[in-house]
Amino acid sequence: MVLEKETITIPEPTLKRLPRYIDILRNLTGKGEEYVSSSFIASALDLDPIQVRKDLSITGIVGKPKLGFEVKELLQSLLNALNWNNKNEAFLVGAGSLGSALLGYKGFKEYGLEIVAAFDNDPKKIGKRIDGIKILPVGKLTEMAERMHIHLGIITAPAEAAQEIADMLIEGGVIGIWNFAPVHLKVPANIIVENAQLSQSLAVLTHKLSKASII
Amino acid sequence: MVLEKETITIPEPTLKRLPRYIDILRNLTGKGEEYVSSSFIASALDLDPIQVRKDLSITGIVGKPKLGFEVKELLQSLLNALNWNNKNEAFLVGAGSLGSALLGYKGFKEYGLEIVAAFDNDPKKIGKRIDGIKILPVGKLTEMAERMHIHLGIITAPAEAAQEIADMLIEGGVIGIWNFAPVHLKVPANIIVENAQLSQSLAVLTHKLSKASII
Structure with a gap:
């Protein structure tokens, strides 16, 4: 059963x-x-200083007059807000080109994410390692998720396989899915799905580009 | 000089x-x-049917009573809205693990995106091909963008190199940048930057996950 730990929800635009x-x-x-001032951060990111101050207020940290925020304290507080100070262990399913790239991505450590195992249904991949992470048969997904108490699954499989994989992950106790497959997943209400589909980002870019012409 | 071709701007949530x-x-x-009805689409994606009808109205296409929308006509119209019916030629800069994954991604063709060349500063990579796309020295970036009339650049380089690469792309005539580097790019007002940073998507997921606990 999934319960709310806190009542404060940070809005998505702030989270991003x-x-x-x-x-x-x-x-x-x-x-x-x-020390750092909110106006320094705003200027570095081309954001409105009022926006930055409002965002940082979720931490409850108050800046010192003339000095601003203590850098380390503010950093730790923001990492806590995202749960990036804790290690989030995840399974990755689909060791194709995108999956392999994510397995090799060193930056996830800074986001508190650790991919502990990868799964695929290709016999040529099973048993091999990509950047030290072993590829296991997808048939073991549910059992392994349960046994290892994994709550986070990353789907980098083709669209047609994604729903079945999501079902297997959820059956194994996964409650959060990072979905890179271009398909809408049908999941129970208590499951969190975050879509990281490149097509959405590209849609914004190509539309805007089509409206700008060079003369 | 960049001019607006049309006056209608589709809002970002709709575009996505x-x-x-x-x-x-x-x-x-x-x-x-x-034929397809807006309620069928809404149900398949767990969206509000009113939302779907409103989104589809940007195409100007009217559904037939009892039948709904003509599938092919609606598809072409949506592809046009995103400029995915035209070929958007792009340069990719940074042929590391993420860059290589994008070079190997077949799905871009369906989004009208064609990566025509890749650039890197690693002598071991230069001259090689990844999925048929040649890796060129980053020093040639500006000259090649200008010569080939490239308007779209994809940055998959490390954060510390991204700003310099953006400057080189813009100097070569690029007006749209798809930025995968975890850094805020400083660009002139007429340049379109779309950030596809995984960290933003992950932030939403890990925050929500931290608020849900399994009992």
Whole structure:
């Protein structure tokens, strides 16, 4: 059974800006900076300073007059808001070209994401390792998810296989699905699906491009 | 100089739903279906039928009573709205794991996107081909973009290189940038940047997951 831990829900547009603040704060930490103002962050990201102040207020952290926010404190608080301070263990299903790219992506560690196993139905792939992560047969998906208490699944399989994979993940106890397949998944109401479909991002770009012509 | 071709701008949330409608319509075309109702589409995608009707109204196509929309006509009209009926030629910069995955992704053809060349600064990669696409030295980026009249650039390079690459693309005449690097690009007002950063999508998912606990 899935229950709400907190009552405060951060709106999605704010959530999507938080990784950008985190990038800036990590950069400042690397440079040894101790304080940062919301107007500095706003200017670095071409955002409205009022927007940035409002977003950062979800952390409950108050900046010091003339100094601003303590960089480390603000960073930790934002990482907590996204649960990126904890390790989110995930299964990846579909070890094709996109799946392999995600398996090889080092940046996920900074987002608290760890892909612990990958699954595929291609006998030529099963048993091999991609960037140290073993490819297992998709038939073992449900059993393994249950046994390893995995709550997060990443689907990088073709569209026609995605629904069946989602069902298997959910049966194994997965409650969050990061879906890269170009298909709408039918899931129970308590399951969280986040679609990371490139086509949506590309649609915005090509439409805008078609409306701009070079003379 | 960049001028507006049309005055109607489709709002972003609508634009992001259009690829999902296109997926459904392509599927129906494959099955030989001639007509489709907006309520069928709504049900397939778990969307509000009123929302779907409103989205589809941007095409100007009117459904026939009791039959609904003509599948092929609606599909072509949606493809036109996204400019996916035309070929958008693009350069990709950064032939690492994500870049290579995008170079190998066959689905882009369906979105009217054709990556015609890739660029990298690694001498070990330059001159090789990934899925038939030649890797060229990044120093040739501006000159080649200009010569080939490329208007679309895809940045899959590391964060620290992304701004310089964007500048080179823009100098070569690129007006649309699909940015996969986790960094905010500073560009002139007439340049369109669409960020496809995985971290934003993941932020929404991990935050929601952290608020749901299994008992």
